[in-house]
Amino acid sequence: MDERRLREDLALFGRRILEAGLAVGPGGNISVRYGKTMLISPSGFAFDEVPPEGYVAVDIETGVVEGEGRPSSEVAMHREIYRARGDVHAVVHVHPPFVIGVTSGGGTIEPMFPDFVALIPRVVTLPYILPCTENLAQAVKEAVRNAEAVILLNHGAITVGTTLKEAFYRAQVLEEGAKILAIARLFGSPRILSRQEQEALLSLEAERYRQRLLKKG
Numbered sequence: 001m002d003e004r005r006l007r008e009d010l011a012l013f014g015r016r017i018l019e020a021g022l023a024v025g026p027g028g029n030i031s032v033r034y035g036k037t038m039l040i041s042p043s044g045f046a047f048d049e050v051p052p053e054g055y056v057a058v059d060i061e062t063g064v065v066e067g068e069g070r071p072s073s074e075v076a077m078h079r080e081i082y083r084a085r086g087d088v089h090a091v092v093h094v095h096p097p098f099v100i101g102v103t104s105g106g107g108t109i110e111p112m113f114p115d116f117v118a119l120i121p122r123v124v125t126l127p128y129i130l131p132c133t134e135n136l137a138q139a140v141k142e143a144v145r146n147a148e149a150v151i152l153l154n155h156g157a158i159t160v161g162t163t164l165k166e167a168f169y170r171a172q173v174l175e176e177g178a179k180i181l182a183i184a185r186l187f188g189s190p191r192i193l194s195r196q197e198q199e200a201l202l203s204l205e206a207e208r209y210r211q212r213l214l215k216k217g
Contacts, residue, residue: 006032006039006164007052013092013168014047022094022171023047028156029072032164033082033089036060040078043070073132080141081160088144090164092171095156098178104154109177110192112184117198118207119166119173119214120159125151149174166214 001009014030017023028047031040039055041047056069060082065071072078078091102109103125111117124147129136140158143150149170150158157174161167184190193201201207 003034003039004052006034007055009164010039010041010055011050011052013164014041014050016168017092017094017171018047020172020175022096022175024095028092028094029074029078030093030164030167031055031072031078031091033060037066038078038082040071040075043072074136076134076137077140077158080137081144081158084141084145085160087162088160090161090167091158092160092164092167093156093158094171096171096175096178098175098182099151099157100154102178102182103151107178107181107185109151109174109181110190111198112177112180112190112192114201114207115173116177117193117201118211119170120149120177122147123149123151123174126153128152128154131155162215169214 010030010032017028022028026044026046029041031038037057037059039057041050042054042056054069056071057066058064058071058075058079059066060079063075063079074093081088081091099109109123124143126139126143129139129152140150144160148160152158157171159167159170159174161170181190
């Protein structure tokens with residue numbers, strides 16, 4: 001995919017993040033890998049304020065900013081994710097209210113419906129770490145080696161993907177999982193899908209087809 005298309009996708013999914021209620025104001029940040037660089041949202045702007053050309057190019061290895069613009073204050077975290085996972089080409093960091101509320105209240109988000117099983121095979125939760133710090137970047141780097149979604153206690157969530165669409169859908173499904181858990185607890189004890197039930201879902205040809213589409217963007 002060429003740089004122009006990647007920039008257009010960033011602007012598109014940035015708006016979709018706001019529409020989905022996964023971030024408010026200038027909160028959250030997203031990026032995509034482009035060769036040896038990444039294109040990341042700029043600091044201090046809401047997603048609907050950023051045009052395609054507003055996304056900032058940063059060298060993944062050195063952190064050197066290419067051209068003008070100030071990258072997101074979480075730029076170190078994005079760089080470390082790409083350095084840890086060569087298969088990751090997109091990162092979404094959002095502040096989903098149900099995920100934050102449920103986990104800060106002591107809840108654990110687990111697979112309760114098919115889309116969660118299909119899209120988020122592994123979730124890791126990290127304790128609260130001060131945002132925009134090297135400590136957070138290093139903790140996320142280690143967590144993401146074994147996860148497609150990382151919950152940051154009292155902060156937000158990170159999802160990764162082969163494409164920006166896949167990372168975005170994972171963020172949506174994680175928030176949906178938190179909502180469903182909260183509703184289930186109002187009525188009793190949430191029923192979590194068993195490992196056998198999860199494996200049966202993943203073996204469906206329909207699910208494998210959907211996953212192939214997501215990885216194409």
